[in-house]
Amino acid sequence: MDSTEIIPQLFRTEYRKIVAVLCKHFGFDQIEIAEDIASDAFLTAAETWGQKGLPPNPAAWLYTVAANRAKNYFKRGQVFRIKLLPQLRRSSGETEDIDVEFSPQNINDSQLRMMFAISHPAIAPEAQIGLSLRVLCGFGIDEIAEAFLTNKEVINKRLFRAKEKIREAGISLELPGPAEIESRLSSVLTTIYLLFNEGYYSASDNRSLRKDLCFEAIRLCQMLIENVPEQSRRERTSQSEGSTRADAKGMIEVPEESKGTTEEERGTTPRRRSRGGAAPTKIFGEVLTNTPEANALLALMCFHASRLDARLDANGEIVLYEEQDVSLWNSDLISKGGYFLNRAASGTRLSKYHLEAGIAYWNTRKEDTKEKWTQILQLYNLLLQLEYSPMAALNRTYAYSKVHGKEEAIREALLLGLENNRFYYVLLGDLYTGVDDARALLNLSEALALARTPAESVTLQKRIDGLVKKE
Amino acid sequence: MDEYLVLMRLDLITKEKQPTPDQLKVYMEHYQEWVNGIIAQGKFVGGTGLDAKGKVIKPGGIITDGPFAEIKESLAGFIVIRASNLDEAVEMAKGNPILNGEGNSVEVRRINGQH
Numbered sequence: 001m002d003s004t005e006i007i008p009q010l011f012r013t014e015y016r017k018i019v020a021v022l023c024k025h026f027g028f029d030q031i032e033i034a035e036d037i038a039s040d041a042f043l044t045a046a047e048t049w050g051q052k053g054l055p056p057n058p059a060a061w062l063y064t065v066a067a068n069r070a071k072n073y074f075k076r077g078q079v080f081r082i083k084l085l086p087q088l089r090r091s092s093g094e095t096e097d098i099d100v101e102f103s104p105q106n107i108n109d110s111q112l113r114m115m116f117a118i119s120h121p122a123i124a125p126e127a128q129i130g131l132s133l134r135v136l137c138g139f140g141i142d143e144i145a146e147a148f149l150t151n152k153e154v155i156n157k158r159l160f161r162a163k164e165k166i167r168e169a170g171i172s173l174e175l176p177g178p179a180e181i182e183s184r185l186s187s188v189l190t191t192i193y194l195l196f197n198e199g200y201y202s203a204s205d206n207r208s209l210r211k212d213l214c215f216e217a218i219r220l221c222q223m224l225i226e227n228v229p230e231q232s233r234r235e236r237t238s239q240s241e242g243s244t245r246a247d248a249k250g251m252i253e254v255p256e257e258s259k260g261t262t263e264e265e266r267g268t269t270p271r272r273r274s275r276g277g278a279a280p281t282k283i284f285g286e287v288l289t290n291t292p293e294a295n296a297l298l299a300l301m302c303f304h305a306s307r308l309d310a311r312l313d314a315n316g317e318i319v320l321y322e323e324q325d326v327s328l329w330n331s332d333l334i335s336k337g338g339y340f341l342n343r344a345a346s347g348t349r350l351s352k353y354h355l356e357a358g359i360a361y362w363n364t365r366k367e368d369t370k371e372k373w374t375q376i377l378q379l380y381n382l383l384l385q386l387e388y389s390p391m392a393a394l395n396r397t398y399a400y401s402k403v404h405g406k407e408e409a410i411r412e413a414l415l416l417g418l419e420n421n422r423f424y425y426v427l428l429g430d431l432y433t434g435v436d437d438a439r440a441l442l443n444l445s446e447a448l449a450l451a452r453t454p455a456e457s458v459t460l461q462k463r464i465d466g467l468v469k470k471e
Numbered sequence: 472m473d474e475y476l477v478l479m480r481l482d483l484i485t486k487e488k489q490p491t492p493d494q495l496k497v498y499m500e501h502y503q504e505w506v507n508g509i510i511a512q513g514k515f516v517g518g519t520g521l522d523a524k525g526k527v528i529k530p531g532g533i534i535t536d537g538p539f540a541e542i543k544e545s546l547a548g549f550i551v552i553r554a555s556n557l558d559e560a561v562e563m564a565k566g567n568p569i570l571n572g573e574g575n576s577v578e579v580r581r582i583n584g585q586h
Binding site: 381 | 507508510511512513515551
């Protein structure tokens with residue numbers, strides 16, 4: 001493979017690591033400089049590798065260049081003398097030595113810290129997704145723009161504002177304290193889920209990009225789950241030399257779309273001691289991120305992702321669930337989802353991710369059984385108790401119709417009072433079909449009038465045409 | 472939208488009026504369905520069933536085992552719902568399946584938010 005092929009790939013996997021490590025070292029408010037240094041390392045690589053050929057270890061080469069650039073920049077700069085030096089002295093209790101460490105452990109730790117910082121509630125959801133794609137997933141600005149169906153300028157502005165916000169709000173890469181960890185972790189999970197949904201429901205018709213988004217969300221969630229406390233990691237590594245593949249880790253293989261999780265990055269190699277025998281800096285291994293909730297979210301995303309290939313046809317149009325080709329469902333992802341759903345079933349808290357994962361599990365079984373729909377109905381009932389949303393109420397009513405019949409469900413549906421919601425009319429159109437086709441038509445037309453995307457209109461028009469033909 | 476308290480009263484003492492475990496299971500399913508319908512409308516605020524046991528405190532520090540020995544209709548549960556007026560709240564409360572049992576009652580009161 002020559003450098004023109006390998007550089008874009010490395011950008012996707014290494015850019016985010018370099019930025020994270022530099023930010024951890026120099027402060028989150030220096031993120032723009034960290035990004036510049038990382039980009040610069042790739043430029044240098046493109047020039048050098050084109051002439052001299054690939055180095056034996058391209059990633060390590062990039063780390064070294066970035067580390068040197070960083071050192072020079074900060075040594076030269078005023079920032080270093082005035083602001084950073086006193087801090088560095090304080091925290092390490094050492095000399096002026098600024099050794100940027102690209103050990104697998106430090107890379108992993110830096111990225112986890114980055115994930116928590118970006119998911120900070122002070123940053124707007126859209127900006128969180130944009131920053132995640134750029135800084136946690138190494139996406140190009142044009143790719144992010146395409147995912148959001150907008151142009152580069154808009155994305156650049158959005159990212160710029162988000163970085164301003166980081167400085168204003170004083171968000172740092174410090175580990176959240178024990179009192180904060182639960183709410184901060186829940187923000188992280190929300191951001192990951194947003195990222196996934198951006199890919200799953202994106203209006204962009206670039207299919208591989210949408211898939212990338214989904215699998216990046218899965219990868220980030222896995223990082224949280226694989227982050228085990230330092231002690232148990234050490235125990236596990238010493239106990240089962242060479243047999244670790246058989247346990248949990250063996251199951252966590254992601255499809256190749258989400259490349260980049262190497263054995264090193266997973267942190268299975270024992271952690272190196274910090275330089276010079278100084279007290280080890282606190283690392284993320286001491287913070288519990290492998291929670292039942294995180295496992296439930298991962299299960300949920302695996303179940304959904306299993307249908308990625310089946311839910312769009314060759315023209316990029318949505319294929320309705322009932323019409324999907326089951327042979328296109330990814331059975332590996334379905335069993336992976338089942339594995340994590342089992343792991344999620346510990347503890348006492350039933351989160352919305354548990355309930356949604358439960359629903360998603362039943363949706364991976366196509367056959368229409370009474371058991372399936374009774375379970376789905378019950379899960380929607382619990383979900384609504386936990387957090388009301390119009391979409392959940394509509395889906396619950398659909399499940400209700402599968403259990404109690406269409407007529408009963410129509411009565412329930414009419415009580416929902418969601419007259420501004422297009423999906424309300426889609427549901428009514430569905431329920432009236434076969435019961436009162438004239439009303440079904442009326443409701444589907446109402447839905448068509450409220451449709452927001454061309455794809456939606458096409459799907460609805462097809463159903464209307466089908467009903468008209470029947471009459 | 473106002474909030475309304477829906478009080479459910481049942482006979483919890485007359486032995487022959489108590490449901491068998493199988494009957495109770497069916498009743499509870501019906502009850503759940505009714506509550507879930509209200510939740511799905513986004514009109515459920517809170518509330519739950521109550522234990523049959525409790526204490527009643529009267530002036531002079533007298534504590535008794537409850538009103539159960541004196542009246543036949545005991546408070547069995549309550550929920551708080553959202554409705555635009557009393558009529559709508561009553562309409563929703565009418566669906567409560569405990570009303571299929573003779574002697575039972577459901578009372579609806581607007582919560583006025585003042586002490």
